[in-house]
Amino acid sequence: MERILFGDNQFFGVNHMSEEKARAQAMKFRDTAAIMRVLDQAYDAGIKVFMCTTHDRVGEIADIVRANPARYRDFEFYPCMPYAHKYANSVGEVGIIETLRRFAPGGIVETLIKGAISAVTQDTERLMQMLVDAELKRFAGAKTPIVFLQNVVTDLLLGLGMHDVLAMFARHVERKYGAEAGFITMNLPMLVGALERAGIERPIVCANVNKIGFRMCGGIEAYREVIGSGRCRPIAMSVLASGAIPPAEAIEWVCGMKGLQSIVFGASSKANIVQTKELIEQCWGTA
């Protein structure tokens, strides 16, 4: 797994601190070329992984990367699925069953509803596979060595106690795509235990790790313990807590956490990309 990963929140109007900032970014990155310019800057700075939501716009980026194999020889995607708002908005509009119909074509939903009592377990697995395949379609031919489940789904299944479905996801991406599964979460200590019980050893997990403990459920100490335990391969995200902590201070603190494997960060300018990367490398002593 690469140690420094480039994230995508800044491209799609996500900012946990300011709706105004989020809106300004959504305007700045309204066309794919603007996103590609920043991605090129990150790639040229030596960051080879783009960890990104399976947003429709990312499909266009995958097209560009595929079409230029010489330029992007080492470029890898770590897709994170699903782009949840697509589903959430649809569920509000037409309900759960109709949403599944929209995004998992091929009559699977009818089969599910008819066979509801007889074989739900197999059906859930089949449905999950079809939804995953639909999300990964746009990445065909690009390198996707790790495929992540977004936190809203990981944490939903965690809370519902449907831990076997998390294991089904891991099996499917491994068998069909030769990829490892990753799990994004806001509840890292709780999740790692659940994944172990579902039979996933040393899972790849991605969670907020920041000095102020923002969205680190279970608390900083529980995070420090599970990250340092070697029981998982952790990636830190939201290290700046959306700007609540000054970069140098934030990164120094995160890099000091024993057991952390990677850091994912987003930035909108070359200067910020280079500065953040250098800070991480200095703290980790990998420069």
Next chain:
Amino acid sequence: MMRAGLIGVGKMGLSHYAILGAHPSVEVAAICDSAGYITSALRKHTGVETYKDYRKMLDEAHLDCVMVATPTSTHFEVASYALERGCHVFVEKPLCLEPEQSLALAELAKSRKLANQVGYHNRFIGTFRETRRLVRAGAIGDVYHVGGSAFGQVVIRPKSGSTWRSSRQEGGGCLHDYASHVVDLMNFVAGPPERVLGAQLRRIFSKDVEDAVYATLRYPEGASGQLETNWSDESYRKMSTTITVYGTRGKIVSDRQECRVFLRSGAEFERYTAGWTIRYITDLQSPVAYYLRGEEYSAQIDAFVHAVQAGSAEHENSFASAYETDRAIAMIAEKGGAGEGR
């Protein structure tokens, strides 16, 4: 362990299920929904007991509390049945379509000393709580205007909508399903309005219900209020709610992320200096033990669990406060001519 039941396992029901499921002192013992596929999938994977008839579930499952996330038109009947059986009740917003029914539920819960909460989660967001605290403490002086708005993309094409949310009789439409959050937030911060001077319920894409609500309010002390909500605004990635409060000493503009306070010179208050002070959610939100879609969803359930444990009928977001919200909604509906062709 507290035994919890769920009635209605749609979008909100699933969210409540996961939060309760992760709660250390709660066991989700039974769920009820008319859609057999969802409940049987949950039973297979989690072993939870499932029902199709909520009465049977409430009669048989020995529940301490129940979460009701069914269409609004059914809330009165379902919540009454649960309260009469001694169950603590959490109901999704809005409480009822008729304010009189909300009032009756509030009185029933109070007389039985049962926890009674409604899912207006904005009341558990740190920025909005701080706004209310500042207004109540008089930090911005006398309030003379309150603005509340929400925009998002729920209905963004014609003919969309095959669920109860697109049916007026069942409680669908932007006013009950979406604007209710803003009406409640304005009540939370400024208290309930006395009158609605004018309202427009606009259809944009829906056939049977409105997609936007615009209303002018009047508060008992003379302040004015303006409500603006539109769920057909595709320029917003997700629901974006803002409240602005104007006072004689300053103003506050708050959304989910930021609480921005402007105080006039000489009006300094606690850590808030003259001019702008911006406080972020990272600073204002208390942590939760389990996070799904926002701290507020977990915090409201923590508060409910706490009320159940304490056997308290008087707490944040009670039926009594939701009745005030339903009353304001009914006034807006009346002024906007809901039910008439528009």
